[in-house]
Amino acid sequence: MSLPLPSNEDKDELLVSCRYGDLEDVQDFVSKFGHGPVNELRDASGNSVLHMVAANGHTDVLDFLLTVVAPTLLSAQNNAGSTPSHWAALNSHLLVLQKLVQFKTGPGVDLLDVKNTAGRSPLGEAENIGWDEGAKWMVEVMNLEDGKAEAGEDQVLDGTEEIQVEIQDAEGQIAKMKIGQQPPKDS
Template identity: 60%
Template sequence: MPTPSSEDKDELFLSCRYGDLEDVQEYIQKFGPESLSEIRDDNGNTILHMISGNGHTDLLKHLLPLVSPSLLSTSNNAGSTPLHWAALNSHLSIIKQLVLFPSGPGVDLIDIKNSAGHSPLAEAELAGWQEGAKWLVEVMNLEAVTEENGTEDVGETDTVDPNQDIQVEIEDADGQVAKMTISGSKNE
C-alpha cells in the first residue's frame, strides 16, 4: 500500500471533522488503517477529537475498531481527550461509544483531567449539559471517587432500598460540587 502524503492526511482530518464517511472509507481502502492513529493537527488533536467534538456517530462507530484503543485516551496540547470534546459539545451518543467501547479504557476515561484540571464530567457540567453529566455519573467508578474523598462504600452489612433515591455529590478539581439524584425504581 502507498504511504499517505501530508496532504492526504490533512484531507482525512477534514473528512473526520465534517463527518464524511465515504472519504474516510476511500482513505482506508487506499492507505490502510495503520496511519489513522498517528494523524494529528497543529494542536495535537486526533481524528477522534474531530469526530467526537462534531458528533459524527456513524463515523466513530466505523473507526473505533480500526484505530489503536490508546487513541481514546490521547490528549491534545490542552490535555483534552476526545471524551472531553464530546462532553463539551453535548454529544451523548459519542460519549457512550467512547466509554463503552469494549477494547478501550472504559470508565477510566471519565477521570482524565485536561490542562485546566477539568474531567469530561466537569466539562459537561460547565457546559450546562445535565443529561451527559448524569450519564457519566451513572457509569463512572464511584468506588474510586469515594475512596478519594475519604467516604465509605456501602458494606456487606449495610442495606440499600432499591426503591430509594440516591443523592450523589461529586467535587471536581476546581472545588465545584455537582449534585444529582439517581432515582430508584418505583414499582407500585
C-alpha cells in the same frame, strides 16, 4: 506489497473528513493507506481523528473508526490534555460519549476520570457548559467508589462513626462535609 504513505495533503483531508463527517472519504483513506496513519495522525493542536469526530458528533464515522483504530486512541490527549470524550462532552454529544466509554476493548469509564490541563474531566466540561443530560449519564456510569472497601464487601456503620465526604465541582474546587451522628447537647 506495502501500502503507500499519505502525503500531508492526504492527512489534512482525512482530518477534515472526520471533522465534517464524510464517511466515504474516511473509508477511502483507510483502504488506500491502511490503519497506521489513521492512528498516528494529529493536527497542530494534537487532535486525532477521534477528537474531530467526537467534537462534531459524527456517530457513523465513529462507528467505522472504532473498527480500525487502536483502543489507546480513545484516551489520546491533545495539547490541552483533552481526550475525545472531553470534546464529546464539551459539545453535548451524548451518543458519541456513550460509544467511546462503552467501546468493549477501550478504557471504559476510566475515560471519565482523565483531566485536561484546565483540571477538568469530561464530567467537569459537561458541568461547565450546563449539559445536565450528559453529566447525569456520566455520574450514573462512573466508578464512584474510592477503593476503601474490598470488592463485594459492604461497609456497615453503627451510627457513631463520622464520615468525611469530599465532592469536586466543575472548577475543581473541593467541598468537604462531615456526615455522622452528633453527640446530644447537654441541657
